[in-house]
Amino acid sequence: MRTCDDLRNHLRPVVESSLSLLAGFLAGGIIIWAAGFNPILFYEALIAGAFGDIYSTLNTLSYSTPLILTALSFAIAARASLFNIGAEGQMYFGVLAAVSIGAFIALPSVMHQLCIITLAILLGGLWGAVAGWLRVSRGVNEVVSTIMMNFLALYLVNYLATYVFYDPLQAYKTKSILPSAELPLMVPGTDLSLAFLLSIATAMALYILLWRTPLGYEIRAVGLNPSAARYGGIDVKRTMITSMFLSGATAALAGAFEVMGRFYYTDTGLSIVRNMGFDGIAVSLVGRNHPIGIILSSIFFAMLKTGIQAVQRSTSVGGRTGVPLELGLVVQGIIIIFISIPEMLDLIRRLRGRREV
Amino acid sequence: MASGKTVAVVLVVLAIVAVAALAITLKKPSKVQPQQPIQTPKKKVRVAVIFDIGGRGDLSFNDMAWLGAERAKKELNVEVTYVQSRTPADYRPNLESLSKSGKYDLIICVGFLMTNDLKKVAAEYPNQKYAIIDSVVDLPNVRSVVFKENEGSALVGALAGFVTKTNKVGVVLGMEIPVLYHFEAGFYWGVNYAHNITGKDVKITYKYTGSFTDAALGKQVAEGMLAQGADVLYNVAGLTGKGMLDAVYEYDKNKKLEMGPPFAIGVDSDQDWIHPGYIIASMMKRVDNGVFYSIRDVVYGNFTGGVMALGLKEGGVKMSDEKDLEQFIEIAKELGAKLPDTPENIVKKYKEMRASIPDWVWKDLKELEQKIKSGEIKVPTANTPEKIKKIREKYGATGA
Known part of the structure; x- marks a missing residue:
């Protein structure tokens, strides 16, 4: 009886997600059909564009890399029942760390990467911790503070990129980082760098942290019921700040890795990473705020991203022209809304039950 | 729990209504995509145009490139596929996939933002012809269109x-x-x-x-x-x-x-x-002409790599x-x-x-x-x- 219940508890999210996924694809298909395209050919081209050959598959995996990290960032905070909307801004600090140390300080390889990663963790972590501290000491809702801090981060990092770290010969971007700071490509000729493995490793590390260490236990306890956690002797305030630090640090890694493993610079305007932090929220919701789920849902989101680029190029769907990006984005949005519904409901339920600390 | 269910029902209903509404608005003008069979004369030149993240609707660079390609469609009877990049991460995969497909006689990059990615990809595919607008890529298979x-x-x-x-x-x-x-x-x-x-x-x-x-x-x-x-x-x-x-x-x-x-x-x-x-x-800056001339040269077999500098005389500015x-x-x-x-x-x-x-x-x-x-x-x-x-x-x- 118990094993049966356990199994049902584990299967429930899988079944829910699959059903909403199916509904999402169905709804997207209706849109495609209404716009005068063949939905089956559309999805065929989308999936072939994402996984059709080795290059596309590796490309999709490389697109999933930053999503894994920003989604983990959201998940760690969410596990402590904190709603961190600030991954976007925290991520920018990772970009800043990579560009500043990577391009302007000469260090031997490995050492160079480690320095960047350390600085990214510190900057992003502290930026997140500030929001955590405001919450526990001043009662400032972290949703509000992180949203506002996103703007601060954007303009601060953008200012530095534009006026301090810029490349005098190509002023639309910063100087490129030195080769010693780059993360090597796992497969030459693709964009899949070591960043992918590091992101998976980060997911594993956070899994262990959350479910196999006292700190992780405390974070989850605070998330489930702060009052009970306090009664149980857990320092709730410290735990919340810590989880915000971890959340910010993980987001910053996403920014740092995008620079170190893909672009080697940032444009002034940060469009290389824009919105990746917000995407992470949806990825995490779909992945049920669980590291393993997040890896899978990141790959799914990456598939949608590479797929809608591919349907533009596909001539089998739209006759001569392919499906315009805008329509692809509509379908992508619909699918994401549908697959987010189950977890969104859980989240609303939890936030409603959440007591102020 | 009951309220959770209510929310669920409301959300699902909302989603369905939204999708239906969108479907109806999209369906009305049925001219979105002409579905008549494609007539292919023996060898139709195929061109791919990659927009940068600015994209269509900038009332400037990208829209003018589009004008030039549309003109080529009409006057030179070529097929044009437009690819809109959503983030800078899309440049390279789009270039790579279009090149690898081998289906296109010319791939045009609109804007200097794609310079670095084109350098890498064009070197991998020496037999593929490329053009880049407003930037110089010094490779024999790349036409660099710049303006005086x-x-x-x-x-x-x-x-x-x-x-x-x-x-x-x-x-x-x-x-x-x-x-x-x-x-x-x-x-x-x-x-x-x-x-x-x-x-x-x-x-x-x-x-x-x-x-x-x-x-x-x-x-x-x-x-x-x-x-x-x-x-x-x-x-x-x-x-x-x-x-x-x-x-x-x-x-x-x-x-x-x-x-x-x-x-x-x-x-x-x-x-x-x-x-x-x-x-x-x-x-x-007549980006449209830059695009059109590049396509025309491919159609008439006059395509060469190198810099094409367009001034007043050439209709570039x-x-x-x-x-x-x-x-x-x-x-x-x-x-x-x-x-x-x-x-x-x-x-x-x-x-x-x-x-x-x-x-x-x-x-x-x-x-x-x-x-x-x-x-x-x-x-x-x-x-x-x-x-x-x-x-x-x-x-x-x-x-x-």
Whole structure:
């Protein structure tokens, strides 16, 4: 009886997600059909564009890399029942760390990467911790503070990129980082760098942290019921700040890795990473705020991203022209809304039950 | 729990209603995609055009590239596939996949943002033909389309020199990159050309704002120049310059002027429609021609790698005229941009503005254009800080 219940508890999210996924694809298909395209050919081209050959598959995996990290960032905070909307801004600090140390300080390889990663963790972590501290000491809702801090981060990092770290010969971007700071490509000729493995490793590390260490236990306890956690002797305030630090640090890694493993610079305007932090929220919701789920849902989101680029190029769907990006984005949005519904409901339920600390 | 269910039901219903509504709105105009079978004459040339993240609807670079490709579709009977990049991460995979497919006779990258990615991919596929607009990639299979901005700037510079009443003109620039030196050099030369004819001593101030995207900054810089008495301002700053156009417009409006001077001069596309009566002309970069010529060369088998520099003669740059105005009003309408007035009124206002300038000015500019085209007059240009410094000194341009 118990094993049966356990199994049902584990299967429930899988079944829910699959059903909403199916509904999402169905709804997207209706849109495609209404716009005068063949939905089956559309999805065929989308999936072939994402996984059709080795290059596309590796490309999709490389697109999933930053999503894994920003989604983990959201998940760690969410596990402590904190709603961190600030991954976007925290991520920018990772970009800043990579560009500043990577391009302007000469260090031997490995050492160079480690320095960047350390600085990214510190900057992003502290930026997140500030929001955590405001919450526990001043009662400032972290949703509000992180949203506002996103703007601060954007303009601060953008200012530095534009006026301090810029490349005098190509002023639309910063100087490129030195080769010693780059993360090597796992497969030459693709964009899949070591960043992918590091992101998976980060997911594993956070899994262990959350479910196999006292700190992780405390974070989850605070998330489930702060009052009970306090009664149980857990320092709730410290735990919340810590989880915000971890959340910010993980987001910053996403920014740092995008620079170190893909672009080697940032444009002034940060469009290389824009919105990746917000995407992470949806990825995490779909992945049920669980590291393993997040890896899978990141790959799914990456598939949608590479797929809608591919349907533009596909001539089998739209006759001569392919499906315009805008329509692809509509379908992508619909699918994401549908697959987010189950977890969104859980989240609303939890936030409603959440007591102020 | 019951309330959770209610929320679930509401959400699902909302989602269904939204999808249905969207489906209905999309279904109505059934002309979205003509589905008639494709007639393929023996060997139809296929072209892929990759837009940068600016994309269609920028009323500038990308839209003009689209115009050029559409013209090629009509006149040269080629097939064109448009690919819109959503983030900079898309450039490389799009290039790579299009190249690998081997289906395209030409792949066109619109904009210098794709330079680094094209360098890598074009080296991998030496048999694939590429073109890049407004940047140089030094590979045998890449056609680099660049523009002689100095020639077009010379014309609008001369215009500025002719129409200024305060004998002060200003240039609002973006980031200090070598391309902008072409604009500077040509413009200063043009102002001096007018001086040689009218004898007026015109003071030039220029200012690098350090940004192509900061409209507020452009406005602020322009307001400073206007306050110091400049009455013709040249926009060489992209979106930052949009702020400059607004500054001139508001300044004139506050002084209850029906039209300039003070005038603004637009750049890249035809910007004359944005504030009719206050923008006297635009220095257009004919990206459409760059795209069209590249496709035409492929169709006729004349494609070669290397730099194709398009000046006045080649139709790569030009000073805007009424036809351009009408075309861009059309594009703006089509893209749903907000027009400041009805198209008829914009054209009317524009004609009044142009008529307020003495005829000999336009006549002289025509002659100057002819002389530059025939090579009788050579407009100087600059590619390095040292060279532009000398030109600034020669024509008396000072930093603001």
